[in-house]
Amino acid sequence: MRAGQGLAFALALLSSGAMAQTTHTILEFDELQGWPDDDHDAALTVFRNTCMDFDTQDWSVLCDLAEEATDGRSFFEMFFTPILIEDGDPMLFTGYFEPELRGSLSPSERFRYPVYGVPPELGEDPWLSRREIEETGILADRDLEIAWVDDPVDLFFLQIQGSGRIRLPDGRFIRVGYGGANKRPYTSVGTELIRRGVFEEHEVSAPVIRSWVQNNPILGQELLWANESYVFFREVSEVPADRGPLGAMNRSITPMRSIAVDPSIVPLGAPVWIEKDGNEPMQRLMVAQDTGAAIKGAQRADIFFGFGDRAGARAGTVKDGGRMVVLVPIQRAYAMLPEVLE
Structure with a gap:
């Protein structure tokens, strides 16, 4: 028997040291805006x-049932319960994409910005900051270079996206994916430009940031260094070009159906219903298959828009509110209920 609509209960979760109380509200499918469509x-x-x-029994059973399912809507409605998870912060949707950079497998006057693999000394503790890595040259000439690209701003955004393609001079390309990070805090350079009074919030986008850094090379370098986080890569060229x-689950993600979430709150692989506001409203069922350094909190998600400049243009303008609802196996959902309700 389902609980009543709007049944909310709180679980005190101290996630990443945060003291905010996280609440879980069980919903009905007819409370999801646009669900039938x-x-x-x-x-x-x-x-x-x-x-x-x-690797848990309830999810594994659902996976087996999913292989046999012939009607998606019936499958999700029969075996899942929608849960709205909130921690006090408003919903924020952003977008990301797979960029394409121009590069080479050897350095030259044009291609002089290295894309680094993971250094062996990288551990679980915070390592050198972005500024320290680039100023000291500690990674240079150690056989860690996967490729060299021609634009430091493109490389910076590649690190933010976490994966991308590097097109070589002969037309071939190599693909790189997230390999590791220096465990330093992520700072949004867009937010930093707003804080410095350079732009108003409504003016900031990826193209605007790119143009400003290129037109202000000294201040631009300082701006990029404000983000201490530094991402290292691994080559994943074995992934077919059409995928x-x-x-984060080491499997290909799908444009407009995969999102990045905070895995300490939303299980990777879980279906997630999104209701995104803004210029491009979106109501659809996604799957939580990725993570990101800036994706923290119960109502925080990054929508994967796909590959190339067009996807990048769409993703770069997304900064919208709305609501995100996680679909949880029914038994697991009701196991969360306080004893007084059992």
């Missing part, structure tokens, strides 16, 4: 791509 079969296909990685980049 989505392509649930498309979402089911994406869910199947990663559900085999679950998305590898996400």
Whole structure:
């Protein structure tokens, strides 16, 4: 028997040292805006791509059932419960994409900005900052270079996106994916430009940031250094060109069906219903298949828009509110209920 609509209960979660109380509200499917109008079969296909990685019995059983399911909507409604998870912060949707950079497998006057693999001394503790890495040259000439690219701003945004393609002079390309990070705090350079009074909030976008850094090379370098986080890569060229980049589950992600979430709150591989506001409203069932340094909190998600400049243009303008609801296996959802309600 389902709980009543709007049934909310709080679980005190001290996530990453935060003291905010996290609440879970069980919803009905008819409370999800636009639910009947989505392509649930498309979402089911994406869910199947990663559900085999679950190692708990309830999720594994659902994965087996998903392989046999012929109707996506019926499958999700029969075996899942929608749960709205909140921690006091408003919903924020952003977007990301897989960029394409111009590069070479050897350095030259044009291609002089290295894309580094993971240094062996990188551990679980915070390592050198972005400024320290670039000023000291500690990674140079150690056989850590995967490739060299021609634009430091493109390289910076590649690190933010976490994966991308590097097109070589002969037309071939190599693909790189997230390999590790220096465990330093992530700072949004867009937010930093607003804080410095350079732009108003509504003016900031990826193209605006790129142009400003290129037109102000000294101040631009200082701006990029404000983000201490530094990402290292690994080559993943074995992923076919017609498939998305590898996400945090080490499987290809799908444009407009995969999102990055905070995995300490939302299980990777879980179906997630999104209701995004803004210039491009979106109501659809996604799958949590990725993570990101800036994606922290119960109501925080990064939507994967796909590959190339067009996807980048769409992703770069997304900064919208709305609501995100996680679909949880029914038994697991009701196991969260306080004893007084049992």
